[in-house]
Amino acid sequence: MRFDVITLFPELFAPLLSSGITRRAYESGAVDVRFANPRDFAVGNYKRVDDRPFGGGPGMVMMAEPLHACLSQVLSERAVGAPVVLFSPIGKPLTHAVVERMGSGEGAVLLCGRYEGIDQRIIDAHVTEQISLGDFVLSGGEIAAMALLDAVARLQPGVLNTEGSHQQDSFNPALGGLLDCPHYTRPDVWNGLAVPEVLMSGHHGHIERWRREQSLRITAMRRPELLVSARRAGLLSNRDEEFLRTLDSSP
Ligand SMILES: C[S@@+](CC[C@H](N)C(=O)[O-])C[C@H]1O[C@@H](n2cnc3c(N)ncnc32)[C@H](O)[C@@H]1O
The missing domain is CATH 1.10.1270.20 (tRNA(m1g37)methyltransferase, domain 2)
Structure with missing residues (x-):
């Protein structure tokens, strides 16, 4: 099962994938996690990935172009129809049912927002579902992506020390x-x-x-x-x- 995480901060995931149960899942290949950084797809000297919101107001918005280029590259490496999940406070809550569904499929593309969020046109063009970690606002989608990856990893056969122990959870x-x-x-x-x-x-x-x-x-x-x-x-x-x-x- 393959997860492609689209994030401006892939380094945040290093402790998760180098410790405990999630490390075992990652190193055994039970959960294949790859990263793509929209900044690598940005153009110009400054490799800009965000800009001011149309209509004014505070904060910045992640720009459509680098995100689209990044997503297109990732999607071209995957089977047609891969789910594209955006982490967002306006998404449906992350529940055990969502984790079981994600953990029994082919994986997904996990899109982590930053700043005020991402340009709506990327959501309209690519995102198949939005998932929220809860009724609060994080600085970015990375912690929500890590929560999903951790919960999915422990459901995979051979990952927990005691086989089937998650069934008691x-x-x-x-x-x-x-x-x-x-x-x-x-x-x-x-x-x-x-x-x-x-x-x-x-x-x-x-x-x-x-x-x-x-x-x-x-x-x-x-x-x-x-x-x-x-x-x-x-x-x-x-x-x-x-x-x-x-x-x-x-x-
Ligand atoms: C500062 S937040 C943007 C919040 C957005 N303007 C709002 O009020 O709904 C930046 C990013 O963090 C992520 N994020 C924040 N809170 C989240 C939550 N509760 N669940 C999942 N992702 C979250 C999203 O990817 C979001 O694009």
Whole structure:
């Protein structure tokens, strides 16, 4: 799976691709990441990539010409129809569903904006979807691109230390898309606080049930809308529903 990142600051990605899980995904080729810099496609002595906005106002806008030349070069190296993602606060939120879709396809071109954003005509001509990291404004799309690459990398077979461990994580549709349960490790008593007894019992059925109930409890408390979706999708068992009825905060 190949991701082409279009960015004025490719050096920002070096720590991501040289550390931990993302490094393993990158070095093994499970996630092939390449970079293209619009500045390399700019003309003139100053290699200018931004200009003042038509209509006035503060800030600068990334110019269409270098972006178009850069994108065209990248797209010419890829199969026709590759998704072109622009990171933007006006995009759809980056969710697990988006990550799963991106992580099971051929990859994408990831376009990182800077300044006030990019010339709208590039969006109209090339961009197939816009993705937001959340309801706040970053200085550039690079951190959003890194978030997507990281989340995609850990879903690839052979990338995590324990195969399938991501299936226990929050938002996994196979588990109803619930939030994860609490985790504990040694020592069994720390600072006077003991690990829940059931986790020390060695009884797998009881442990599994405890984890499920903790997930249900935490999801009901923090993200009740996820429980409503799980219920609608038929992903809650009678036993789950019975447990939820015992909670004050159940939706
Ligand atoms: C300073 S921002 C531009 C913000 C834009 N004028 C607005 O108000 O929507 C510069 C670039 O950072 C990226 N960016 C900023 N916030 C983002 C977010 N929440 N999610 C994804 N990308 C973001 C986009 O690529 C954007 O073009």
